[in-house]
Amino acid sequence: MEIDKSKQYEIIVFPNQDEGLKAQRALVSKGVDFKHISTLAAVVPQECSQEACQAIIKENALISGYYPFLYRDYEEDFFKRAKEYRVSESNEEFLKSITLCYVAPCMADEKKIRLIGYFDRNITEILPYINAVIKGASYNKNASTLTYAKERRLINLYNIKVTIAKADDIVDAWIVLDEVKKLVNDTYRIRDTIKPNYEGKIKVTALQIYGWLPKTNCRACGEATCLAFAVRLLQREQKLSRCVPLSTEPKFAENQKIMKEIAAVLGI
Numbered sequence: 559m560e561i562d563k564s565k566q567y568e569i570i571v572f573p574n575q576d577e578g579l580k581a582q583r584a585l586v587s588k589g590v591d592f593k594h595i596s597t598l599a600a601v602v603p604q605e606c607s608q609e610a611c612q613a614i615i616k617e618n619a620l621i622s623g624y625y626p627f628l629y630r631d632y633e634e635d636f637f638k639r640a641k642e643y644r645v646s647e648s649n650e651e652f653l654k655s656i657t658l659c660y661v662a663p664c665m666a667d668e669k670k671i672r673l674i675g676y677f678d679r680n681i682t683e684i685l686p687y688i689n690a691v692i693k694g695a696s697y698n699k700n701a702s703t704l705t706y707a708k709e710r711r712l713i714n715l716y717n718i719k720v721t722i723a724k725a726d727d728i729v730d731a732w733i734v735l736d737e738v739k740k741l742v743n744d745t746y747r748i749r750d751t752i753k754p755n756y757e758g759k760i761k762v763t764a765l766q767i768y769g770w771l772p773k774t775n776c777r778a779c780g781e782a783t784c785l786a787f788a789v790r791l792l793q794r795e796q797k798l799s800r801c802v803p804l805s806t807e808p809k810f811a812e813n814q815k816i817m818k819e820i821a822a823v824l825g826i
Contacts, residue, residue: 567627584617623661686754778802
């Protein structure tokens with residue numbers, strides 16, 4: 559299948575290579591038009607996406623999720639990056655794999671995606687060591703969670719899973735998941751040289767908080783701007799619930815979820 563810039567497409571994502579191969583064999587056997595990205599994903603015309611998913615499910619292959627393929631000039635680079643990407647082979651003694659189980663568009667930014675990956679083992683014991691390694695991480699000992707930012711992406715590590723918000727696309731997501739796996743294994747390998755950090759509080763700026771707010775400046779919270787609200791929130795002079803768009807508008811649902819996680823960790 560050749561990509562036509564005037565048409566709409568979706569990217570279907572698979573949890574691993576075995577499922578991807580099974581799924582794409584099903585698409586071939588059913589005569590569904592698609593473009594191979596890798597063993598982990600395929601592009602289908604939007605009008606064929608339902609047919610494609612049904613064909614895959616009937617062959618008992620698994621789908622992690624799908625999201626709109628918004629063709630822009632730089633998408634040529636997407637195919638190049640996808641072709642160059644190689645699934646990391648791991649013989650690590652600690653974390654061997656992360657299975658991508660959920661992929662969907664970010665509700666607040668249709669050009670980004672969110673995802674959930676599950677570890678092949680519990681990483682609770684390593685979280686305080688990672689907290690010591692990453693500058694600016696936020697650790698919650700009671701909930702066994704660690705949150706940190708990688709540029710605009712928000713990454714949450716839990717005992718058996720990782721969530722990522724605002725990944726650029728699926729290739730970006732694969733690369734970040736590989737980096738997470740490397741971070742966990744590298745930290746585990748040198749854990750005897752690291753003093754674990756059990757402190758949960760971190761220094762977060764108002765601008766960082768502002769980045770996850772609606773930026774509507776609607777004043778429903780009583781502040782003149784969303785940035786002013788972010789400042790007052792950090793000073794514990796405001797409550798997250800006072801942000802009306804965040805709690806009532808569906809397009810900000812993802813932001814609300816992220817802000818609630820940040821607020822819980824920071825105790826604001």
